[in-house]
Amino acid sequence: MNVLITGAGRLGTQIAQVLSAARDEVTLIDIDDDRLAELEGRIQVRLVTGDACEPALLEQAGALTADLVIATTGDDEDNLVISLLAKRQFSVPRVAARVNDADNAWLFDERWGVDVAVPAATPLISLIEEATGATDTVALLRLSKAGVDVIETAITPQSKAVGRVLGDIRLPEGTVVATIVREGQPTVPDPAIRLAAGDELLLVSHSATEQEIHAAFQ
Structure with missing residues (x-):
């Protein structure tokens, strides 16, 4: 599975690690070059620097061939824009987005291209299960059919x-x-x-x- 994750904070990084360990093709995007530099060599994913709210950057990162986009930035507005671009412009089959402020939860639906809205407090594994559509953790980590x-x-x-x-x-x-x-x-x-x-x-x-x-x- 080809996965695009926006936001290399703690949450985005952990999701990237788990999915890459399951042998998914993972690209992690963040606007902070220093943050990505810290991750270089520590996680086995493709790192892309830039603003994921820009269509050109998403295309460069591989949105046209992505099976799943997960927006995990700490800004709800950015997550909504990324989700809308992923779904409407790049026709990504599944889009998940982190909801940072509970008051904004009502916005995170199909109108903004969001298939799965996940509250920020959701446990890591539950979040990944929701995002990928897996029904349990073992199924999640067998997405590559590699027996992981x-x-x-x-x-x-x-x-x-x-x-x-x-x-x-x-x-x-x-x-x-x-x-x-x-x-x-x-x-x-x-x-x-x-x-x-x-x-x-x-x-x-x-x-x-x-x-x-x-x-x-x-």
Whole structure:
């Protein structure tokens, strides 16, 4: 699946990581060149700098061949403009948009090209399920038909991974950490991050079993 994500904030970045781990073709757009520079080499997606409200930029980023556009910027007006362009000008089959201000939720419908409107407080995985139309998380991460599974594991005070650097954890072959949720907030799984009790990890794997993944942390 060809996915275009606008907004490289925390939410957009995490969605990009999960979908790219599922072997979808993902392009992440942001107007902030410095923000994208920080992500260079850290996530395996195509990065495009520019204003996603500009039709020429969306076309350059691949909107003509996109199966899904997800507008995740922190500005509702921008998300609506992006959605309308994606649906009306580029005929993108499915368009999802983040609703930052609940008072604006009534605007996010088919009149503005929005197929799925998702409140900002929606949990990451639920948001991706809504955006892609998947009925469950496992189905979501099998969109590429590559047999990719998603597995969650929690770091408890008794876990052997407590206090260890993520990059030092030996993961089963074909397994990557898609995101770490700490104190309710998803964060980029930097290899230098030190794991703490209470962390929740979302991993995707092409071959490892749930038991093998849990064993790496517990």
